[in-house]
Amino acid sequence: MTADQQAPGHGVTGIALRLVGMAGPSVGIELQHTVPASALHQLRLFLVSVSDWFEERRPGSFDLGVVAERLGIVDSNRDGSRPFAVVVSGPGFGDEEMFDAEHGDMDLRPFIGFAPTHDVGVIAMSNGQVDHVVTALLAAEVMDIVGGVAGVETRREQVAVVGGLPGAIAQMADPSPVTFGSSELLRRWAAHPGFRLLK
Secondary structure (H helix, E strand, O other), rough: OOOOOOOOOOOOOHHEEEEEEOOOOEEEEEEEOHHHHHHHHHHHHHHOOEEEEEEEOOOEEEEEEEEEHHHOOOOOOOOOEEEEEEEEEEEEOOOOHHHHHHHHOOOHHHHHHHOOOOOEEEEEEOOOOHHHHHHHHHHHHHHHHOEEEEEOOOOOOHHHHOOOOOOOEEEEOOOEEEEEEHHHHHHHHHOOOOOOOOO
């Protein structure tokens, strides 16, 4: 795998562009196909199980309060649950025009091996350290259900570390470094002493 590849015509994934301005960190998951009804149902049940409040604004668009401990996180400074959004976008779900605009001028096939048809954004609404850990682990669990490839933005000094972790499959260098990988990458990075997602 290399750290100097660059997506033609684009520097960051479409999900990352959409989530600029959010209060906390996010992870984008690129999907090769739609989310089947059975997987969406399983995702819904999982999100309910790790939250103390839950709302589905439209099919595949969820607002929830994640209880960190239900993901195995010891959060000594917890002040209630952590507000999150998990959003499936693409044909049949919503935000289709935005999805098409964000992916239309970017070819991710050299990095992830396919052209995404849908994506999932896992978005924290707060920016404490625990929110970074919850974001990574929640996204890993989502990937275990729906599949896909995660795009993890990092600081430049973290590129070699993240790119060397199990589950990393490719890296994009400019303008902001992104490491693409599996749910294992998210879990390994979250457990690393230097871990922190980019906001």
